[in-house]
Amino acid sequence: MENKHETKVVFLGDSGVGKSSILLRFHRNEFSESFEVTIGGAFLQTKVELEKGFTVTLDVWDTAGQERFRSLMPLYYRQASAAVIVYDVGDMKSFQRCDYWVKTLKEQEPKCVLFLVGNKADKENREVTQEYSAEFAKIHNMITFETSAKTSKNVQTLFYQIAEITMKS
Ligand code: GTP
Numbered sequence: 001m002e003n004k005h006e007t008k009v010v011f012l013g014d015s016g017v018g019k020s021s022i023l024l025r026f027h028r029n030e031f032s033e034s035f036e037v038t039i040g041g042a043f044l045q046t047k048v049e050l051e052k053g054f055t056v057t058l059d060v061w062d063t064a065g066q067e068r069f070r071s072l073m074p075l076y077y078r079q080a081s082a083a084v085i086v087y088d089v090g091d092m093k094s095f096q097r098c099d100y101w102v103k104t105l106k107e108q109e110p111k112c113v114l115f116l117v118g119n120k121a122d123k124e125n126r127e128v129t130q131e132y133s134a135e136f137a138k139i140h141n142m143i144t145f146e147t148s149a150k151t152s153k154n155v156q157t158l159f160y161q162i163a164e165i166t167m168k169s
């Protein structure tokens with residue numbers, strides 16, 4: 001078996017849920033309280049070292065959550081091996097949006113592995129419980145996590161899972 005693997009991953013979800021922040025935390029171990037909206041899509045290449053010397057290169061597209069960029073999204077999710085659909089645990093509306101992305105991906109990219117990520121798990125005021133999202137993830141056969149780009153919770157785990165799963169598929 002090859003010890004290198006390259007795979008395309010796309011991050012989707014409403015504006016402000018923390019897609020760029022999760023990537024910044026994983027790639028540079030940084031976090032910023034200020035909000036700089038992503039315009040269109042941003043590309044980032046990052047590596048995940050798995051055991052036994054396997055390295056997975058993730059070609060990640062961080063997309064813009066703002067509605068005005070919606071028509072560009074097919075460019076970013078086309079032929080992705082994995083899609084990370086992100087919501088904010090403190091914002092029910094952002095969770096409801098996930099349904100749209102799940103349907104779209106299942107229709108357009110049926111082989112794509114779907115992750116459901118509830119970010120901002122550090123927040124005290126939450127609108128989406130873990131039980132509620134777990135139910136949705138189960139129905140749609142998604143791998144689910146709660147993360148915090150702020151505290152780093154589960155951020156590494158998320159990327160390891162993406163690397164491992166896409167290597168097998
Ligand atoms: P778009 O690019 O517009 O789609 O937004 P985005 O999903 O990339 O959101 P971004 O990562 O820019 O984060 C938006 C805001 O949420 C910023 O002010 C971040 O500091 C904040 N934020 C991101 N992740 C977390 C988190 O885990 N916890 C908390 N408390 N705030 C976070």
Ligand code: MG
Binds near residue numbers: 036062063065
């Ligand atoms: Mg962004």
